[in-house]
Amino acid sequence: MKATEEIMGDMHQEPQIVFENVVKYFGDVAAVQKMNLSIQKGEFIAIMGSSGCGKTTTLRMLAGMETPTEGEIRLNGERINELKPSERNTPMVWQSLALFPFLNVIENVEFGLKMRGIETGERRRRALEWLSRMEIEEFADRSIDQLSGGQRQRVALARALVTEPPVLLLDEPLSALDANLVVRMQGVLSRLQKELGITFVYVTHSQSEAFAMADRVVIMSKGVIEQIGTPQEVYRKPASQFVANFVGSNNILSGSLQSMDGSSVTIDTEIGLVQANLPVDRACLQGSHLGLVISADAMSLSVDDDSSNSSRTHINQTHADQPSDNQFRCRLISEEFVGAMVTLLVETDSGFELRIQLFQKELDQIGFSESASNNGTFLWVSWSRESVYILP
Amino acid sequence: MKINTQKKAVGRIGSKVDGYALTWRLPVIFWQLLFFVGPLLFTIAMTFFLVKNYRMTEAFEMKNWVKMMGKGYFWDSYFLTIGLASLATVVASCLAFPAAYALAFKVSENTRRWAIFFLIIPFFTSYLVRTFSWYVILAESGVVNNVLGWVGLGPYTMLNTKFGTMVGYMTLTLPLVIILQTLPIANVDRRLVEAAQNLGANGFWTIVKVIIPSARVGLIIGAVFCFILSFGDFVSPYYLGGSKPPTLPIMIIDTTKSGQQWPRAAVVAVIMMVTLMVVAFASIKYAYRKKS
Numbered sequence: 001m002k003a004t005e006e007i008m009g010d011m012h013q014e015p016q017i018v019f020e021n022v023v024k025y026f027g028d029v030a031a032v033q034k035m036n037l038s039i040q041k042g043e044f045i046a047i048m049g050s051s052g053c054g055k056t057t058t059l060r061m062l063a064g065m066e067t068p069t070e071g072e073i074r075l076n077g078e079r080i081n082e083l084k085p086s087e088r089n090t091p092m093v094w095q096s097l098a099l100f101p102f103l104n105v106i107e108n109v110e111f112g113l114k115m116r117g118i119e120t121g122e123r124r125r126r127a128l129e130w131l132s133r134m135e136i137e138e139f140a141d142r143s144i145d146q147l148s149g150g151q152r153q154r155v156a157l158a159r160a161l162v163t164e165p166p167v168l169l170l171d172e173p174l175s176a177l178d179a180n181l182v183v184r185m186q187g188v189l190s191r192l193q194k195e196l197g198i199t200f201v202y203v204t205h206s207q208s209e210a211f212a213m214a215d216r217v218v219i220m221s222k223g224v225i226e227q228i229g230t231p232q233e234v235y236r237k238p239a240s241q242f243v244a245n246f247v248g249s250n251n252i253l254s255g256s257l258q259s260m261d262g263s264s265v266t267i268d269t270e271i272g273l274v275q276a277n278l279p280v281d282r283a284c285l286q287g288s289h290l291g292l293v294i295s296a297d298a299m300s301l302s303v304d305d306d307s308s309n310s311s312r313t314h315i316n317q318t319h320a321d322q323p324s325d326n327q328f329r330c331r332l333i334s335e336e337f338v339g340a341m342v343t344l345l346v347e348t349d350s351g352f353e354l355r356i357q358l359f360q361k362e363l364d365q366i367g368f369s370e371s372a373s374n375n376g377t378f379l380w381v382s383w384s385r386e387s388v389y390i391l392p
Numbered sequence: 393m394k395i396n397t398q399k400k401a402v403g404r405i406g407s408k409v410d411g412y413a414l415t416w417r418l419p420v421i422f423w424q425l426l427f428f429v430g431p432l433l434f435t436i437a438m439t440f441f442l443v444k445n446y447r448m449t450e451a452f453e454m455k456n457w458v459k460m461m462g463k464g465y466f467w468d469s470y471f472l473t474i475g476l477a478s479l480a481t482v483v484a485s486c487l488a489f490p491a492a493y494a495l496a497f498k499v500s501e502n503t504r505r506w507a508i509f510f511l512i513i514p515f516f517t518s519y520l521v522r523t524f525s526w527y528v529i530l531a532e533s534g535v536v537n538n539v540l541g542w543v544g545l546g547p548y549t550m551l552n553t554k555f556g557t558m559v560g561y562m563t564l565t566l567p568l569v570i571i572l573q574t575l576p577i578a579n580v581d582r583r584l585v586e587a588a589q590n591l592g593a594n595g596f597w598t599i600v601k602v603i604i605p606s607a608r609v610g611l612i613i614g615a616v617f618c619f620i621l622s623f624g625d626f627v628s629p630y631y632l633g634g635s636k637p638p639t640l641p642i643m644i645i646d647t648t649k650s651g652q653q654w655p656r657a658a659v660v661a662v663i664m665m666v667t668l669m670v671v672a673f674a675s676i677k678y679a680y681r682k683k684s
Contacts, residue, residue, distance in 0.1 A: 063590055064589075064590075065586055065589075065590070084589070084594075085586070085589040085590050086589050086590075086591075086592050086593055086594045089592075090590070091590055091591060092587075092590050094583060094586075094587060096583050098581075098583045098584055098586070098587035099587075100584060100587075100588075100601075100602065100605075102605040102606065102608070103605075111588070111591050111593075111601070112591035112592055115588075115591055115592035115593045115594075115597060116592055159591070160591075163591075163592070
């Protein structure tokens, strides 16, 4: 019976993990609402959202720490709603790491094997194998409090992976590490996931972590999935205003359709008339309300050099010689340097704030940092009609 | 102003004794000296005194020590007391653990607070009164034997047995041990419990591998208290255990009553004190031992 079921499952090519209309209530509060999500075997999937969006609850339901109020969760085609946490092989790397302080490093790694009744010699061998794979075998007999943050992270990974699970759950595992180490561990996780070929379900509030590692990103808000897609899709084609906002470094405008010429449209927004292209599959009536997204790195900048009346110096070389579809005079409010990237906050004449992201190099080319970095300086901000994305 | 504060700072560093802190510590130091160190030293001194014509006279002789430690019945009593106290410690710890675990993990915080309050209530009444109430329950014609009689069992002799002693020890220690165990178990990191379950530990292994190791210090402190209280208890072995063979506290009473042998009783007391100190220090050392 079971065998036929498995074959049937194979025939239907059911994804490894399926959430079907899953609802989770805590008392009267809906933590997760009507969730439908399929995760393929070997996928690196990141669930993102701000705190309280239901991402951790989703992960905990997968691990069996919470039981869905409604709906069904299937792992390899089998319903797992009622399985106890200890009856599933869905190890988790916890935000707190939750390493056992009363056990040393190798005993921590052996724990899962011991619970599965694997005998001592085999247990030790497999634990050591994982310790050396994580490059921490020299710490095998150390106690946990003698390790650094990064080493603990590796112990937690080894402990979770030693049982060779089909899926690894990660609950903001890098949030306690400093920035340098986060990037290092991202590399370790990505490589590990590819080598093992197992599914990683990664919960985070950090966009950079999710985008750096995940094949697909799930964005949640208030217990509802807002969008599922590759990082590029989510970034360039947000499915909703929430996603556009959440993904950050986006400028979101809204307005009504004023005129239409084929696919090129003019929209009356907060900052004035904006030229854009309507997607081919999109039909719109004049006056209909539209949401626009212009990502901060799609904008280019030129210094408003009124006094000398010379021609404007464009920063963005690629758009330098073609006339911009959209150009607005703005006043500089603030700038923020993060390494090579600079984020500028400017205000249009109509009082709307726009965010522009540029490389420091590009800014240097027009001598921006020397002459025009005073707050209140006027600048010209422009972008092409192609870079305007119209929200569905 | 500036000079003033500087002067003060110099004064502080200069003198080794901080007058303010000392003032507050003084009462405690005084109290300990007067009521703990003083009597202890006097008890130790007394072990070297002699009793002549039913009167204690100051001396410095090893006679009492030689006499007491040379007696077989003293050592019988010593090991009996250690055995009973150890048994009480094991029984109380085992009986308390499920209760403490349930209070810590299975009930709401409100219920837990009420339960701890009710566990304190027994201390409101005299331990002696509570011990005597066991007479009614454990006697040949008492409540327990009556109930057992209905199903055709008994009567069993429970008073004046080691079972009786044990019941008395539990009366004394169990509420305290439950309280002492509940607090550390309630403080066990729930994230570790979840992590253990996530790694395949069922209920039993979670308790053995995570909850007990996490709460270890508190569990040991509970056990130490039980041992200390049982080891030094006179009431239970005397009234419920029948005083024969005597435990060390009973021996102290007997020794003082027969021929005013206060010095020999002091020998027993000092040996008890040393034993308790060794047990307590060893246990605490074990509780806090470092894992390499």
